[in-house]
Amino acid sequence: MPQLLAMVQNGTIPPLAWGMVAVVAFLCLGSLAAILIPRTAGSASYADLKPRMASWWVMAALVTAGVIGGWQATAALFALVSFLALREFLSLAPARQEDRIPILLAYLTIPIAYLFIVVNIYMFYLVFIPVYVFLALPFIMACIGQTRGYLASTASFHWGLVTCVYNLGFIPLLMRVPRWDAPQAGAVGLVFMLLVATEANDVFQYVCGKMFGRTKITPKVSPNKTWEGLIGGWVLTSGLFLLIGPMFTPLHGVGLWVTALALPPAGFAGDLTFSAIKRDIGVKDTSHLIPGHGGMLDRLDSLTFTSPLYFHLLAYYSLATY
């Protein structure tokens, strides 16, 4: 065992190899818990653990297949993910009959934004949705001429486009980082670390909340969120990031600490913000796409907040590419 640890530390075993082994080990552990806990606890609140774990396996397999396939496959996967997330969002957003064409145009931003990832023009990606789509779509909607509910529709469409398309697109954009800029584990290592930190934070918050949760943070928005869950998840995720972050990313020193400390509250913020939206609309889940989790947005809520932040911190502290 100590030899194995030493081999991990000195890089004899590539980080992504043991990283994947660790992910699979945690999934096995989770599946075991999903089988055992409902038997002992006998509580209905654990009933969705099994489909929840089954979905984790499927998602892990899909993302793994994506990153193994290189930036092209990752881009294709996340273009699809963005489409599904945006379709969920626009279907629940306050849209009017006259918004059918603007909604169709909103989907069109996905292939265009991804085109900038394919041809690798970072500057265009950066401004396309937040500047050009931001201005053009409300203009088109003004030309269509229905002013009733206009501001609510234009504003929520833009919010959906930024979270579902723009923010998630930073993941395939990270895949375009050349090896020399992230020598630890390449571009895949950057994406791996973001996904592990975000999803681990979700799980740690969930587990800490279930085990120690007492003090509710925002009972009006999301009664399941507790200070114990938030802080437990924060400490565990930041600790994990400080420990393995340097093996997957070029982050070190201040940059490592800032990123490790900033990601967990960002994930929490994403989760809570989407909870407020769901509560406003009057739904518990955004769809039933992912068994045990709900819709695409129920799973991605935290990632839509962590990915742009992670990208920015990486670019600021460590990457020469961006």
Add this chain to the structure above:
Amino acid sequence: MGWLRFVLIRTILRPLALFLTGADVVDRQRLPFVGPAIIAGNHNSHMDTLLLLSVFPARALKWVRPVAAADYFLKTPALSWFSRNVIGIVPIERVKAGQGVDVLAPAREALEKGAILVIFPEGTRGSNEQEMGPLKSGIARLAAEFPQATVTPVWIQGAGRVLPKGAFLPVPMNCCALVGEAIEWTGDQARFLGALRESLEDLRQKAPPLQWRDPGAAT
């Protein structure tokens, strides 16, 4: 031709329905997988048929037959071929109803062969998703003649946004199909239609708000 229908539905129509609607199903386990059985859905869009063809497992697909208006779907030779051989419709000559013609004969024949009939008892596509039109009595007559066939209500929310009546360009938006408990034939047409309507209204209440917001419209 059965294999061609199966292949076209599984490789083209079902992926298209998933792309356009998400085909979100609540209580899928309530759907019958063997006939004779009747599915009763609300009707706002051609997407309804596409969606219902897509929610059944592959092994049940060959039994699923949507009941459709002959005057509309058999209008041109190409549409007629597609409707009969790919969608697998059971054509009903609704315009001849009440003229002494047994318009239900093809539906009866299909049920005898063990079909899972998809019926839209409103008889036509409604323009307003929030209101169901009056239910036609044909479904009750079929239920009376085939008491062994369960009648399963399905409320489809959101299809009228993907492809409203009169529109040509579909826009992808999530739809939700809510499957209700099967309804028994009670021996009385009016009571049966009332129970079916009540069940569909209940499902509508439970449906997620996949609908247009129009603050100016009367609520």
